[in-house]
Amino acid sequence: MKLILIEDEPDSLMGMKHAVESINMDMILYTAGTAESALEIIEEQQPxxxxTDIMLPGMTGLDLVEYCRSESYGPKVIIVSGYNDFEYARRSLQIGAMDYLLKPYSTEDFIAKIEKTLLLIGREESLSGQMKHQQAYAEIGNRMMRDNDLIDFCFKQTPLEEHIYQRLKLWHLEWLADQAYSLFVMDTKGYPEGKPEGREYTIQTFAIGNIVQELLLEQQPSILFKDPKNRWVLLTGEESVEGLAVRIINEVKQYHKLDIALGASSRMQRFESIHDAYEEAMTAFRIHSLSAETSVFYESKDEGDYSSPEEMASILKAKDEELVQLKVHRFIRQTISVELGAGRNDRVRGILNYLSDIIVCLRKSSSKDLEEIPMSVWESLDECHTLEQYEEVVCRYLLHLSEKISSMSLNAVIERALQLISRRYMEDLSLQIIADELSLHPVWLSQLFKKETGQTYMDFLTSTRIEQAKKLLRESSLKVYEIAESVGYHDLQHFGSVFKKRVGQTPKEFRYGR
Known part of the structure; x- marks a missing residue:
């Protein structure tokens, strides 16, 4: 607590000073002999x-107090005067003086009035502090309630009902229902599932939030809050979304030397889309968090799906290195984004399961005895920290598999296809059925078949059927329609047309040797 004594008579000032110093209270005491020096102390220290004495050189004590008072500064005042003048007393009351002491006064009386006023100031400050604490607690409680509701909006789709809109108005967030917005998810890079606990990580979270809050002073309307994993979530009506995101990334890097991951949603038009925006931004954030890239990340909706194990097995057989790399790129990103709560071990397990399924498919379609995934691949995956590292390990292993199976004669695959045709030519035997039997993609099987036999699959199947029909026409007594059905044709007219085109004669002419 601060107190100033103002008296132009040195002896009186010294007496007042000694009297105040005898009071057993915690205070800082200032003294001044002129209005000018007193004004300087008051403006700097705000006791x-x-x-103060009324009569001072330069201005009266009353004028001094009146000059110092403002909306933000209202000190308690005790007036000391040697004049028993009603006008002085009246003006003292007008400026809010607590007491009016007439000289001469007793030291005991002076001390009593000072003590009484200091105790009053102490009680008022204590009450003011309590009220400020209560107000602060109320603000914290209101903010927590607001943030909890915002988290709910992120985690589940919430219809814009009347009570929801009223809550938005209470928090000055009705703009979420009235205009387009975007959503960011932000945190330190390398922690897609959230940072560990600890002082260092708490400081990082605070530093990121501090920078974003400063930038938001220029970007309205916006609201910043944390999700349950202590990641920062920003809802903003700002149209230049990428510009804001780049500034956040750059300024956190510049002032705090932190690399942050930032995932951004597309522009949303409806309040109910906050949930979709959060999922989009969260997916992009998780990918960015594990990527070596530093630019802003958006969820890609046009990358396409990764290949199934069966399709990837076919690609490996075709030795299409570029396509392998593309499909692995898509697979790794979808593995990261499919399960938002998946941890590092789940991620590695998912990749290994995919590789194991590919090996199973390769074994089905070849006679090559492929070994299980080497331990070195497990160890390499466990050491990965970025998407690019995961891609490199998976690509390297799959291309190694591709080289290994390419040493097997392609004729063995076609030989199996030919065996299937010779056993089942009478069925409705499509290329897809053969491809499924061999665990091959039909496109790759078609290309391989033409390369090895010089015929398309359909040409070869037709030739097989017609040759068998010729044999039956010459060696059996079956009627023509029975022969047609036995070689896979259920339309006699179509059979006759195909037969004549291939043989140059109708089935009947061929049978009787005309």
């Missing part, structure tokens, strides 16, 4: 109590 809670001013004790």
């Amino acid at each position: 809670e109590l001013i004790v």
Whole structure:
């Protein structure tokens, strides 16, 4: 607590000073002999109590107090005067003086009035502090309630009902229902599932939030809050979304030397889309968090799906290195984004399961005895920290598999296809059925078949059927329609047309050797 004594008579000032110093209270005491020096102290220190004589060189004590008072500064005042003048007393009351002491006064009386006023100041400050704490607690509680609701909006789709809109208005967030917005998810890079606990990580979270809050002073309307994993979530009506995101990334890097991951949603038009925006931004954030890239990340909706194990097995057989790399790129990103709560071990397990399924498919379609995934691949995956590292390990292993199976004669695959045709030519035997039997993609099987036999699959199947029909026409007594059905044709007219085109004669002419 601060107190200033203002008296132009040195002896009186010294007496007042000694009297105040005898009071057993915690205070800082200032003294001044002129209005000018007193004004300088008051403006700099803003004491809670001013004790001043009325008559001072330059201006009266009353004028001094009146000059110092403002909306933000209202000290308690005790006036000391040697004049028993009603006008002085009246003006003292007007400026809010607590007491009016007439000289001469007793030291005991002076001390009593000072003590009484200091105790009053102490009680008022205590009450003011309590009220400020209560107000602060109320603000914290209101903010927590607001943030909890915003988290709910992120986690589940919430219809814009009347009570929801009223809550938005209470928090000055009705703009979420009235205009387009975007959503960011932000945190330190390398922690897609959230940072560990600890002082260092708490400081990082605070530093990121501090930078974003400063930038938001220029970007309205916006609201910043944290999700349950202590990642920062920003809802903003700002149209230049990428510009804001780049500034956040750059300024956190510049001032705090932190690399942050930032995932951004597309522009949303409806309040109910906050949930979709959060999922989009979260997916992009997780990918960015594990990527070596530093630019802003958006969820890609046009990358396409990764290949199934069966399709990837076919690609490996075709030795299409570029396509392998593309499909692995898509697979790794979808593995990261499919399960938002998946941890590092789940991620590695998912990749290994995919590789194991590919090996199973390769074994089905070849006679090559492929070994299980080497331990070195497990160890390499466990050491990966970025998407690019995961891609490199998976690509390297799959291309190694591709080289290994390419040493097997392609004729063995076609031989199996030919065996299937010779056993089942009478069925409705499509290329897809053969491809499924061999665990091959039909496109790759078609290309391989033409390369090895010089015929398309359909040409070869037709030739097989017609040759068998010729044999039956010459060696059996079956009727023509029975022969047609036995070689896979259920339309006699179509059979006759195909037969004549291939043989140059109708089935009947061929049978009787015309």
